[in-house]
């Protein structure tokens with residue numbers, strides 16, 4: 515690859531040139547080589563694209579896109595969704611804790627192996643199970659009602675925005 519006196523392939527220097535870390539004189543040598551060597555030229559262009567891409571990310575292109583998306587979402591609907599999602603997570607956790615009370619469940623085995631925490635955890639699990647038995651059906655109903663309400667709100671927002679669009 516490295517012929518004395520001839521053009522030399524040096525990927526490290528190609529990367530350094532693309533990152534702008536090479537002194538001007540060495541940079542000119544590498545650029546000379548790039549003119550004659552397609553494979554190093556390809557490497558150089560790829561590295562340039564890569565650093566441009568990473569530079570864009572650092573400057574904050576993605577956060578600005580996220581901000582636009584977040585601003586485009588109707589915040590009230592978002593709030594309702596987050597609320598019901600939170601309830602769903604609570605329900606899921608309660609169900610998992612209740613399942614871990616079953617001796618054949620792998621989760622119970624894991625809890626067993628923790629040993630020192632078992633008493634504490636099982637105490638918590640009993641409380642959670644009692645809570646689930648008492649509040650589980652109510653939570654499920656609340657979740658269902660919430661989903662219907664969410665749909666109703668979405669429908670109202672949709673029809674209002676359509677009427678506004680027609681009036682405008």
Ligand SMILES: [Zn+2]
Nearest residue numbers: 522523551554
């Ligand atoms: Zn080369």
